[in-house]
Amino acid sequence: MSEFVDSIMAQVKAKNPAEPEFHQAVQEVVESLELVIEKHPEYRAAKIVERIIEPERIIIFRVPWVDDQGDAHVNRGFRIEMNSAIGPYKGGLRFHPSVNLGILKFLAFEQVFKNSLTTLPMGGGKGGSDFDPKGKSDNEVMRFCQSFMTELQRHIGQFTDIPAGDIGVGGREVGFLFGQYKRIRNEFVGVLTGKGLNWGGSLIRPEATGYGAVYFAQEMLKARGESLEGKTCLVSGSGNVAQFTTEKLNRLGGRVVTLSDSSGYIYDEEGITPEKLAYVMDLKNVRRGRIKEYAEKYSNVQYTPVDPSLDYNPLWDHKADCAFPSATQNEINEKDAQNLLDNGVYVVSEGANMPTSPDGVELFLDRKILYGPGKAANAGGVAVSGLEMSQNSLRLSWTREEVDKRLQGIMASIHKAANEAAEKYGTPGNYVNGANIAGFIKVADAMLDQGVV
Secondary structure, eight states: OOHHHHHHHHHHHHHSTTOHHHHHHHHHHHHHHHHHHHHOHHHHHTTHHHHHHSOSEEEEEEEEEEOTTSOEEEEEEEEEEEEOSSSSEEEEEEEOTTOOHHHHHHHHHHHHHHHHHTTSSOOEEEEEESOOOTTOOHHHHHHHHHHHHHHHTTTOBTTTEEEEOBTTBOHHHHHHHHHHHHHHHOOOOOOSSSOOGGGTOOTTTTTHHHHHHHHHHHHHHHTTTOOSTTOEEEEOOOSHHHHHHHHHHHHTTOEEOEEEETTEEEEETTOOOHHHHHHHHIIIIISOOOTHHHHHHSTTEEEEEOOTTOSSOGGGOSOOSEEEOOSOTTOBOHHHHHHHHHTTOOEEEOSSSSOBOHHHHHHHHHTTOEEEOHHHHTTHHHHHHHHHHHHHHHTOOOOHHHHHHHHHHHHHHHHHHHHHHHHHTTOTTOHHHHHHHHHHHHHHHHHHHHOOO
């Protein structure tokens, strides 16, 4: 590493101990920015990188709630308002037992660059709680959401900070959160995105992250004169992103053969057809069941339970052309990346945030495969959140076709910006450098314009 990267990382680790995901996210970006800092000494003089790494504001609060048996519980709530140089803070809320300050800072940091790439005027933020909605009744989830929003409402607003959903926060949770905001503030405004269609939501919003990851893969293939037609695809996860990645791949002629959850994964060599996907959507979204049930319903399907003793994930060890990691951070380690390459995968488009470890990313870049990092490939979700904000401000609702067309246009713009930035700074075809640099320059220039704030 260079002196610049070394000095930044030493500061980050000293100021933010025991936050490995945040260190990992910062290092990946800072290594790409070396190329920019050499050409733009004004960024270094104004300490732009140091300022972008430091959140503008961190809010941590207690969330007390009562379960159906009348027992009290206490969780911790967070909101990281990372950077507002190009617009109000924008980013999801995550409800999951793994949530901690370091994970949310990494997500908020990534969000700054992702939002910048969308071409929409949105800053970056992230939040959530270590509350686990899994296994809770609707009433318990409602009471938790109401308690959470009672505190969060002081810090957000349609011109300040507009949260959305993330892992553990779907339409049900957004509804409860919005209802409590409206009740306390006595105003009906677009303060959350991912809302129900009848009360300010946008068509295509649930589909957007998955669709966007597929559109990004399509753009990368198009640059090589290829398409997704006939491609065998590995998809991880079975939530919102994985479901709509599968749906869009089916429509574009791809064949999805895997899906997973925290218990294990299924391998269906015949492909997860639209009919089978409808079963998965009912299983996961309505019955909240486990993916194992898919293997019990359909013949010739292999189910593999999670084996914590393995140092790799067997889901990534099947013959395929494309991989769409859509579950969670660091789900592809170096061994998984090698297995993907050995099995013929040459397109990786990340639906999740930072799902590939640094060693895995290095392998992908060394082999010069088509690798779309999360901050570019999964920006479709926040892009349509931005379109939802626009519709709320205009008091309009666009058609499904119009939103999908805008999403395709945004993903094509992100691909173009990342591709051109990579080429301009001497690393053609490196979408990691391209996405980091293109996202950074827009925010850095705005920060220069606005002074030391």
